[in-house]
Amino acid sequence: MIHHHPDNNMMLEYASGSLNWAHSLVVSAHVQLCPKCAAQMKVLNGVGGTLLASSAPAASSEDHQAQAFEQLMRRIDQGVQDETGDSEPPQKVATAASYQKVHKDPIFTAVPPVVQKLLDNNPILRWRRLSRGLKEARLNTSQDRHEVAFHRISPGSKVAEHDHRGTEITMVLYGSFSDADGVYSPGDFLVREPGEVHRPTATQDQECLCLSVVEAPVALTGFWGKVVNPFLSIRPG
Template sequence: MIRHHPDSNVLMEYAAGTLPWAMSLAVGAHLQLCPRCREGRHQLDCVGGGLLRHTEPQAVHSDSLARVLQRIDQDENNPSQSDLIGPEVNTAHSAAVDSGNRDRPLDQLPRLVDKLVRDNQPLHWRRMSSSLQMARLASGQNQCEVALQRIRQGGKVVEHDHRGREITLVLYGSFSDADGVYAPGDFLVREPGEVHRPMATQDQECLCLSVAEAAVSVTGILGWLVNPLLRFRPA
């Protein structure tokens, strides 16, 4: 059962189209897994539609339609709006998320994440520690780093702080930290200054989608060695 959701402000920004693109990817993927938040978004759409009906019409430039069509053509390689809001997960042709010499097909990826993975094949996994691997995903923006993060079963990620806001969506398996346990579909937001140490369950690995505004900062003595090597690469 999904226990962690975007708060009402994030969902409102998403429905209004004002949430930054990279963060909209994580929210859209969560919506494809969460009936509760899809209903909440639908209610916000109804409120927005009602407000529009009572808004005075505004004049537009004669070339507005042409500019909109041109923008659509420019963005045709990005995920479509239906990918962001649709409820379905890709169960028939899921992307293989490869690691080393093995491929692991995931049969419950949200369609949006499946499309990102397919568009970024082959994935380039980077070993961050003995327990954590990361594969960055190009998502057509330059503000946040979008990535898949894989924690091996029973593995502990080194304790770290956050230099910017980070959104994590659990896709497969589960992990825990001092604040709780997080299962598939759970949506977490970590703010700057929040410190934690995720640990995957003993029975299976955990795969997450992450959207970060900045690189994390490893705490303790190890941070003096590791932090200068950490890179932040939006794409």
């Protein structure tokens, strides 16, 4: 059961096609998993369509959003072309092997279609250890305003306490984690504003996979933070 949803402003911006690319990606992933927000999106599209119809009969909000979604998909494709445009045959072999590995990994079996598209276009996931129990794989998205990444937390692991200089949006894709504010399960959508400090902990019995979009470098606090912080600078693209 999904308990945490994008707020109304974000849903409106998404429906009108004015939300930035990276945030549209996470909202889109959430809407694909959340019947409540999918229903709300239909209503928003209906309202937008009615408003637009009175001034410009040829356009509708639904068309607008469909176009924005198409753009989102094209952008993902564009990213992979930049990455693999001139790859040599040995690279392609490695890509296929890694692709198979990702698709056999149980934590990726129930991702929403938009995340599957990201995976299809990022066949090599380069996992690197950020701290004990926490790994990150950054995704090539051909934009540099936000960093888009998967994070996986091993069962029962606590992520180093950290705060944010920019807004961070996280959506759980597999397993669950908790922090001081609650427990988050697949589909749950969290926004952390700059200055908020939190310490996510994965549940004991399962690994946890999240999709995250970060606007600015993350600053870790505490002992582990001092060790880990140099690895968390933003790498555009």
